[in-house]
Amino acid sequence: MLNERMVGLGTQRSVIRELFEFGKQRAAEIGAENVFDFSIGNPSVPAPDDVNETAIRLLNEVDPVILHGYTSAQGDAGVRQMISDSINSRFGTSFGPDNLYVTVGAAAALCCCLNGLCNPGDEVVVFAPYFPEYKVFIEGAGASMTLIPADIEAFQINFEAFEAALNANTKAVIINSPNNPSGAVYSEETIQRLASILTAKSAQYGHPIYLITDEPYREIVFGGTVVPYVPKYYKNTLVCYSWSKSLSLPGERMGYIVVPDEMDEHELVYAAIAGAGRSLGYVNAPGLFQRVCAMCADMTADTSVYETNKNILMQGLRDLGFHVVEPGGTFYMFPRTLEEDDVAFCERAKEYNLLIVPGVGFGCPGHTRISYCVQTEMVKRSLDAFEKLAKSYR
Ligand code: PLP
Numbered sequence: 001m002l003n004e005r006m007v008g009l010g011t012q013r014s015v016i017r018e019l020f021e022f023g024k025q026r027a028a029e030i031g032a033e034n035v036f037d038f039s040i041g042n043p044s045v046p047a048p049d050d051v052n053e054t055a056i057r058l059l060n061e062v063d064p065v066i067l068h069g070y071t072s073a074q075g076d077a078g079v080r081q082m083i084s085d086s087i088n089s090r091f092g093t094s095f096g097p098d099n100l101y102v103t104v105g106a107a108a109a110l111c112c113c114l115n116g117l118c119n120p121g122d123e124v125v126v127f128a129p130y131f132p133e134y135k136v137f138i139e140g141a142g143a144s145m146t147l148i149p150a151d152i153e154a155f156q157i158n159f160e161a162f163e164a165a166l167n168a169n170t171k172a173v174i175i176n177s178p179n180n181p182s183g184a185v186y187s188e189e190t191i192q193r194l195a196s197i198l199t200a201k202s203a204q205y206g207h208p209i210y211l212i213t214d215e216p217y218r219e220i221v222f223g224g225t226v227v228p229y230v231p232k233y234y235k236n237t238l239v240c241y242s243w244s245k246s247l248s249l250p251g252e253r254m255g256y257i258v259v260p261d262e263m264d265e266h267e268l269v270y271a272a273i274a275g276a277g278r279s280l281g282y283v284n285a286p287g288l289f290q291r292v293c294a295m296c297a298d299m300t301a302d303t304s305v306y307e308t309n310k311n312i313l314m315q316g317l318r319d320l321g322f323h324v325v326e327p328g329g330t331f332y333m334f335p336r337t338l339e340e341d342d343v344a345f346c347e348r349a350k351e352y353n354l355l356i357v358p359g360v361g362f363g364c365p366g367h368t369r370i371s372y373c374v375q376t377e378m379v380k381r382s383l384d385a386f387e388k389l390a391k392s393y394r
Contacts, residue, residue: 036382043248075102079294086297091229106242114141116272122171128363155184172210178217181369183327195234216242221329235262248301309372331373352385
C-alpha cells in the first residue's frame, strides 16, 4: 500500500494549476492576447545582468571540480560569510557565517525549520490569508496547523483570535510579510505587539514559541514601505529568505535560514535544522547558484513594473466599486469579491477570460487573489473585462 497522503498530494491539482491549464486552452481558442491570466506568481522581469555575468565568470574561472562539487551541508563557508555581510550592512545586525544555513529556496527553508522544531502533537499557528503550502509543510513535519482568521480591514493580525489560539502545544508561528496573497506588509506596531505576546506566552508555557518569518518578497515594496527586520524585535525568530522573487530566480532554488545567536539554545536549533535538511535529503543547495546569489546578494531585479501594475489595477478596480486593501509590496492584491461565494465569482470571471484565484484556498473566502506579475499592457487591457464582470453584478 502506498502512502495515501503522498498520493493525495501528488494527484490533486491545485486550483492555480487548473486555472493555468484553462488559460492555455483558452489562449489556443481565442488568442493569447484575449486571455487575462492573473493566476500564477511567476516573476515577469528578468534577473539582473549581473546574475548571468557572475555565473559565466564563475563557470570560466573556478575549478569545475570545486564549482560543481558538494558544498558543506549548511552552504559554502565563503558564501555564508558574504550573505551575512550583506544582511548586516542592510539591517544593522551582526550575524556571522554560523548564523546562516543555505537552502533550496524558501520552501526548503520552511521545511527545515518545521521539521527541526516540531514533534507530533505540536501546533503551528498561521494567519489567514496564507500561502497554502504551509499546511503541506506543517503536516509533513508531523505537526498540525492552527489557522487564525484574517483581519480583512487591513490584513494585519487579528490579535484577539491569535491570543485565544495559543496554548502549551504551540511550537511556532509563521508570518509572511510582504504577504502572498494580500500584498500587506506588517507594520512595526504589528511586529512589536506580536513579539510581546510571544514573549509573555513563552514564559507562561515554559518553552519558547518560535517565530518563523517567511520573506521571499522582502525587497518588493512600494512607495518606500519599510519591512521591519523581525529578529530585532523577537529573539526566537528564524528568518526564511529566498532569491526566487527578489532576483527573479525561482527555478534556481536558492534561499537561506538565519538562526540568531540570541535565540534560546541557538546551537541546538541550528543542529536540528541541519538534521532536518539531512533527513529530507537536501544534501546542499545548488553549488553554482549559492555563489552567484551570495555575490549578487545586495541586488534585486528591476521590479518597478510591479508597482506600476499595482497602481493601474488598484485604481481601475476601485473605480469599478471593488474594495481593495492597498498592497505595500509583492505582486499580488486581494480584493473582496462582488458576491460572497468567491469560487462562483472566479468562475464567472472566467467567462470574461479573467483568470483570478478564489480566496478560500488562502483561508480567506470572499476575496480573490490577482497576481499582477504580468505585462503592464495586459493589465490595462484587462480593465474592460473587469468592467464587464462588475456590470454583470449590477
Ligand atoms: N513562501 C511564499 C509566501 C511564497 O509565495 C513562495 C513562492 O511563491 C514560497 C514561500 C516558496 O518560495 P521558493 O521558490 O523560494 O521556495
